[in-house]
Amino acid sequence: HSHSHSPMSTRRRHVGNRANPDPNCCLGVFGLSLYTTERDLREVFSKYGPIADVSIVYDQQSRRSRGFAFVYFENVDDAKEAKERANGMELDGRRIRVDFSITKRPHTPTPGIYMGRPTYGSSRRRDYYDRGYDRGYDDRDYYSRSYRRESNT
């Protein structure tokens, strides 16, 4: 008699489903007040562990906060605890929700520059997408889905 092996469990759910995000150092904070700053989030989330960076998403036109942000923990273990603890907490009179980020960093200016393929010879093309955020996160995971350039045609 052999153990029942689940053939479907070999394939992990692909990224893109924000209903069940997998643990990551990137935390997404949603539903926060428009007046909450990155500094506020940092000092709130730094209670659970060292913070690598905090980024609030701003509206491109009004320059105002869009009501959600991303917190980068240095340890995923702290991120998990911070997600559990900070989720549903009241911040600036607003009930915030915290989840693992399903996306990584904002879109690179023009896809096709890096793509996880280092250019030999003239590798001085790197500018800011290689600043240090791809040290632990592999953006190629969601870039690898036949990502094409969608600049303007």
Added chain:
DNA sequence: GTTGAGCGTT
């Protein structure tokens, strides 16, 4: 200074 179920190019 509003609203809110959400994932980013300041």
